[in-house]
Amino acid sequence: MSRFIDRGAVGAAWVGLGMAVTIGVSFLLVIPIEFLVVPSALFGGMMIGYYANARSDRRGGPWGRVIANALFAGLVTGLTLAAMYLAVKGLFFVADDGYRDASSGGRLACETGPDCVYQRYLAIGRGPAFEAAGITDLESFTRFYWGDQLSTAGAFLALSLGGSLIGGFMYGATNRRKPEDDEAVSSA
Numbered sequence: 208m209s210r211f212i213d214r215g216a217v218g219a220a221w222v223g224l225g226m227a228v229t230i231g232v233s234f235l236l237v238i239p240i241e242f243l244v245v246p247s248a249l250f251g252g253m254m255i256g257y258y259a260n261a262r263s264d265r266r267g268g269p270w271g272r273v274i275a276n277a278l279f280a281g282l283v284t285g286l287t288l289a290a291m292y293l294a295v296k297g298l299f300f301v302a303d304d305g306y307r308d309a310s311s312g313g314r315l316a317c318e319t320g321p322d323c324v325y326q327r328y329l330a331i332g333r334g335p336a337f338e339a340a341g342i343t344d345l346e347s348f349t350r351f352y353w354g355d356q357l358s359t360a361g362a363f364l365a366l367s368l369g370g371s372l373i374g375g376f377m378y379g380a381t382n383r384r385k386p387e388d389d390e391a392v393s394s395a
Contacts, residue, residue, distance in 0.1 A: 215263030216276035223255040223284030227367075231291030248288055248363045252370020253377070255280045260378040273379040274372065281371020288367060289360035296356045300324055321349050 230247045234240050256277030265273050303323035305315035307330075315330060317323040325348045328337070337343070342351050 212279045213263035216259040219259035219262045219280040220283035224287045227284050227287035235295040248366035249370040252281045252367035253374040255284050256371030256374025257378045266382045277371045277375025281368045285364035285367030289364045
């Protein structure tokens, strides 16, 4: 047991790291369904917050340690998910070569990397909205793009932390019996 968190919470944080990598690979790379990352961050945080305390056998409190365990595991999970998201977005940002299916109009005429990403956004009709927001060249687009990605990564971190807090409260509320109560019951 450390000064602030239990050893079980550290183990749970490693589980959360693996869970976040799995979510990231599954919904960002293999089958890119980004909107599923939002509920996954929230519910994954809830599970890891609960699990951090179950693994630490934190029955009966204290509440401060229950919440610290949950938040630590949720922080590791959320940071990993945010890092996975940014890594995948970075990979596609620098490696986009303008390929599109023939049914979508064929390959874009662009320079590999940010220019192709920008041209892709323009090709799907975002040009007027970009101009209204002051995004008129590759440099302003790049600032906008990464600002948007960092905001989304921050939301994933916040959802994971919020979920872990909920999970910690759920654990604390449903496991109020102290370990010595179990010993008294089993010896009777």
